[in-house]
Amino acid sequence: MRKTTPGHRQCLPDTVIKMPSRFKGNVEIFHRLKEIFGSNRVRNSSVETLLYAQDISPESLIARRAGRAASGADFIVRPVAVEEISRLMRVASRWKIPILPYGAGTSRRGSVAPLEGGIVCDMKRMNRILSIDDESLIVSAQAGILGEHLEHELNRKGFTLGHFPWNFRASTLGGWVATRSAGEALTKYGGIADMVVSMQAVLPDGSIVKTRTAPRSATGPDFNRLLTGSEGTLAIMTRVKLRIHVRSRSVAHLSFRFKKFSDGVLAARQMLHRGLRPSTIHLFDKSETAEFFADSKLRLSGNMLLITFEGHESRTEMESRIAEAICSDYGGDSRGEEPSQYRMEHRFSRAFRTSPAFSRKGVIIDTIEIGAPWSSIQNVYESLAKALSKRFEICAFLSRPTSQGAALTFTITAKATKESDIDLHKNLWDKAVKAVQSSGGAFIPTSGVGLRGAGLFAEQMGAAHNWLKEVKVEIDPNRILNPGKLGL
Amino acid sequence: MFKKYFREIEFCTYCPKMCKFCCPVGNASGVESYSPWGRMTLLHMVREGIVDFNREIAHTMYQCSGCMLCREYCDHLIEVPLVMIAAREKAAIENKLPWEVVEYFKFWKQHQNPFGDNLSARVRTLLPESYFNQDAQVMYLPGAGHIYNNPSVIQDTFKLFEAMDIDYVACYDGDPIDCGTTLRELGLRKEYGANAAKLADKISRCKVVVSGSPAAVYELKVEFEQMGLKVPPKVFHIAEFLWPMVKDGRFDVRKQFPQRVMYHDADYLGRYLGVYDEPRSILGAVLREAPVEFSRNREKADSCGANGGLPITNPDLAKEIAKARLAEFYESDATALAVACPDAQRIFQSVDDNIEVLDVINILARCI
Numbered sequence: 001m002r003k004t005t006p007g008h009r010q011c012l013p014d015t016v017i018k019m020p021s022r023f024k025g026n027v028e029i030f031h032r033l034k035e036i037f038g039s040n041r042v043r044n045s046s047v048e049t050l051l052y053a054q055d056i057s058p059e060s061l062i063a064r065r066a067g068r069a070a071s072g073a074d075f076i077v078r079p080v081a082v083e084e085i086s087r088l089m090r091v092a093s094r095w096k097i098p099i100l101p102y103g104a105g106t107s108r109r110g111s112v113a114p115l116e117g118g119i120v121c122d123m124k125r126m127n128r129i130l131s132i133d134d135e136s137l138i139v140s141a142q143a144g145i146l147g148e149h150l151e152h153e154l155n156r157k158g159f160t161l162g163h164f165p166w167n168f169r170a171s172t173l174g175g176w177v178a179t180r181s182a183g184e185a186l187t188k189y190g191g192i193a194d195m196v197v198s199m200q201a202v203l204p205d206g207s208i209v210k211t212r213t214a215p216r217s218a219t220g221p222d223f224n225r226l227l228t229g230s231e232g233t234l235a236i237m238t239r240v241k242l243r244i245h246v247r248s249r250s251v252a253h254l255s256f257r258f259k260k261f262s263d264g265v266l267a268a269r270q271m272l273h274r275g276l277r278p279s280t281i282h283l284f285d286k287s288e289t290a291e292f293f294a295d296s297k298l299r300l301s302g303n304m305l306l307i308t309f310e311g312h313e314s315r316t317e318m319e320s321r322i323a324e325a326i327c328s329d330y331g332g333d334s335r336g337e338e339p340s341q342y343r344m345e346h347r348f349s350r351a352f353r354t355s356p357a358f359s360r361k362g363v364i365i366d367t368i369e370i371g372a373p374w375s376s377i378q379n380v381y382e383s384l385a386k387a388l389s390k391r392f393e394i395c396a397f398l399s400r401p402t403s404q405g406a407a408l409t410f411t412i413t414a415k416a417t418k419e420s421d422i423d424l425h426k427n428l429w430d431k432a433v434k435a436v437q438s439s440g441g442a443f444i445p446t447s448g449v450g451l452r453g454a455g456l457f458a459e460q461m462g463a464a465h466n467w468l469k470e471v472k473v474e475i476d477p478n479r480i481l482n483p484g485k486l487g488l
Numbered sequence: 489m490f491k492k493y494f495r496e497i498e499f500c501t502y503c504p505k506m507c508k509f510c511c512p513v514g515n516a517s518g519v520e521s522y523s524p525w526g527r528m529t530l531l532h533m534v535r536e537g538i539v540d541f542n543r544e545i546a547h548t549m550y551q552c553s554g555c556m557l558c559r560e561y562c563d564h565l566i567e568v569p570l571v572m573i574a575a576r577e578k579a580a581i582e583n584k585l586p587w588e589v590v591e592y593f594k595f596w597k598q599h600q601n602p603f604g605d606n607l608s609a610r611v612r613t614l615l616p617e618s619y620f621n622q623d624a625q626v627m628y629l630p631g632a633g634h635i636y637n638n639p640s641v642i643q644d645t646f647k648l649f650e651a652m653d654i655d656y657v658a659c660y661d662g663d664p665i666d667c668g669t670t671l672r673e674l675g676l677r678k679e680y681g682a683n684a685a686k687l688a689d690k691i692s693r694c695k696v697v698v699s700g701s702p703a704a705v706y707e708l709k710v711e712f713e714q715m716g717l718k719v720p721p722k723v724f725h726i727a728e729f730l731w732p733m734v735k736d737g738r739f740d741v742r743k744q745f746p747q748r749v750m751y752h753d754a755d756y757l758g759r760y761l762g763v764y765d766e767p768r769s770i771l772g773a774v775l776r777e778a779p780v781e782f783s784r785n786r787e788k789a790d791s792c793g794a795n796g797g798l799p800i801t802n803p804d805l806a807k808e809i810a811k812a813r814l815a816e817f818y819e820s821d822a823t824a825l826a827v828a829c830p831d832a833q834r835i836f837q838s839v840d841d842n843i844e845v846l847d848v849i850n851i852l853a854r855c856i
Contacts, residue, residue: 124518
């Protein structure tokens with residue numbers, strides 16, 4: 001090992017507590033972990049712990065490009081049973097050593113960064129589907145199952161979960177629930193929070209809690225909701241029951257070109273207000289259209305509204321007819337089904353943009369997701385575009401609409417001139433934050449608040465963040481679970 | 489290697505793990521450093537001087553089954569297994585090979601094949617002497633795995649030739665007989681090169697080579713060619729060679745194969761050679777119904793874990809991968825599993841000897 005430097009810590013906001021690990025080489029903890037997990041499922045190798053500390057956040061990529069790397073945790077464990085996690089919690093509480101729940105490690109916001117060393121609890125060995133109740137349409141699965149595997153197995157049996165976040169191929173069920181993930185088919189199927197029926201989780205004192213499995217609960221506070229989005233700061237989820245759907249036989253694709261982005265926004269809004277529930281709606285601005293379809297033979301330009309309906313044939317036919325009429329009313333020019341089909345087939349290709357960008361010296365790329373009500377969405381889009389386009393290359397799209405609003409995703413590519421990559425990234429974020437705050441939007445990072453989003457998250461929550469802190473102290477008095485994340 | 493594979497290492501380390509779900513080694517182990525992203529990021533950190541290329545990292549480079557499935561899900565078409573082989577060659581040069589590899593090579597050096605028997609002599613016991621005309625223009629190169637584990641494939645192949653009045657194909661029985669795929673996969677480039685040169689010298693005067701081993705076909709067609717060795721102008725997998733004749737009705741299918749059969753696409757035959765249709769077509773000619781398909785098939789077929797040297801360096805994990813592939817077979821109504829690769833047949837049979845794993849050639853031969 002030559003020059004491991006605390007890269008993450010250098011890149012972190014000043015508000016983050018930077019503490020060196022107190023547990024490096026602690027033989028007693030290592031032995032206790034071996035008692036629980038056996039020697040095959042505990043590691044303290046410096047190479048492996050170092051690798052687990054690297055995520056795909058821009059800060060981590062910038063550091064690695066510069067030949068630095070974030071410091072690792074002290075141990076890695078791979079549980080296969082809930083009882084092992086329960087015992088792990090007790091050991092961690094005894095030593096006050098942090099535990100970092102780890103799924104697929106695709107946080108863009110440093111959600112699994114080991115700030116104070118600790119034990120990485122890699123959940124991927126708990127990856128089984130436990131049952132599929134085809135009468136109640138409920139699947140029960142362990143938290144470490146990769147999302148793609150879960151969906152694939154459901155598809156084989158004629159079902160779908162309907163959850164397709166950008167990191168669908170490299171994220172776990174536990175990661176989805178922990179970050180309150182939203183997928184592109186949210187309009188029809190809801191976000192992961194809407195899908196959770198019940199869960200099993202281990203609290204920091206080692207107790208195993210199970211929430212009730214009922215279609216709708218109307219009694220008392222919802223424990224599922226408390227843990228959903230808690231990013232491993234309150235408990236480790238081990239098993240989740242989710243609502244599933246019968247897989248649609250009929251799929252209809254529609255595509256429209258709009259001269260103005262705002263006309264596309266109005267058409268999308270009208271569809272939702274008229275009660276249509278497409279599985280996906282994407283409105284690409286001109287730059288996103290050019291970027292997304294660059295490798296296709298479709299030769300598209302302008303603002304493209306791409307819609308997919310799923311369901312019974314009669315329903316998709318009817319919804320398609322209404323959507324066509326609405327788009328026509330707002331000046332949409334039909335481009336047939338091919339562009340929407342192409343988008344569906346390449347729906348994860350946006351994530352492949354990161355590599356070519358970061359492999360160029362001085363270039364960084366980041367994605368910002370903003371939620372806004374319909375009343376201010378055009379203003380948010382224009383404010384962000386205005387604030388960022390002078391200095392950076394941007395492309396944007398609207399997606400995940402509901403009756404009340406939608407999400408805007410900006411992909412920003414920045415090239416350093418004189419400043420360092422870190423300063424460039426900070427500059428990018430400062431500009432984005434200012435524009436979002438002044439235009440009525442809210443940050444909604446779909447892969448977690450993590451470290452970098454913590455300040456903004458606390459600000460957006462206002463006084464409620466203090467309440468959350470109190471909950472954290474009550475549940476996790478030794479502050480062992482994923483410290484520093486969500487501002488906790 | 490860092491220069492040659494600069495783009496690959498760079499793209500993978502900055503990638504949000506888009507091929508994570510498909511990596512059989514990453515899935516079976518659940519270990520982050522065994523995933524394509526993990527291994528490539530370690531190499532990136534070595535290149536940037538963050539860590540040394542130590543034995544632990546060298547060992548991690550062996551946690552790849554070489555299945556090439558990652559390329560199928562990569563928009564940049566990165567071929568991680570090729571980078572792993574380069575890293576293993578670096579480990580060999582720097583004397584950082586895992587002990588399993590060292591032991592394997594000792595054994596191979598002694599026997600000139602991975603099975604510890606005189607395979608050339610053994611193949612001569614399988615067929616009448618008249619089949620070993622080494623001056624023939626069309627040569628059948630028996631796979632080492634077939635000779636050792638399932639010689640009936642070789643016998644059935646010649647039975648089929650006879651049924652089709654093909655008398656111009658001879659069986660190769662020279663020395664070396666193993667094409668050395670595992671040597672190459674384990675990073676033993678020098679030893680692989682020496683073996684390849686000897687084998688190429690023996691078969692270069694042929695016009696056509698046919699083999700039942702997809703790995704052998706790949707070595708001759710791609711690796712030998714890249715090394716500048718003289719290879720026969722046409723190299724076919726036996727399914728490619730036979731299918732046109734089956735299609736033309738060169739022999740009578742006297743009975744249909746009675747069982748329901750599921751077909752597994754082998755890594756080398758599929759993703760390395762692009763042969764998907766011919767084995768299915770052959771099965772289609774003798775089965776009552778089309779073969780049962782795995783839900784992930786053809787280019788996207790899951791690996792069986794038999795390649796990349798994984799059965800040498802991490803045999804338990806290789807078997808876990810094979811078991812995972814078989815899970816869907818158990819759920820299906822198929823009673824036999826068809827393959828067109830000796831390595832796939834061997835590993836499936838090794839994890840469950842209660843199931844019937846048959847080579848496509850065996851199935852075809854039973855129906856004439």
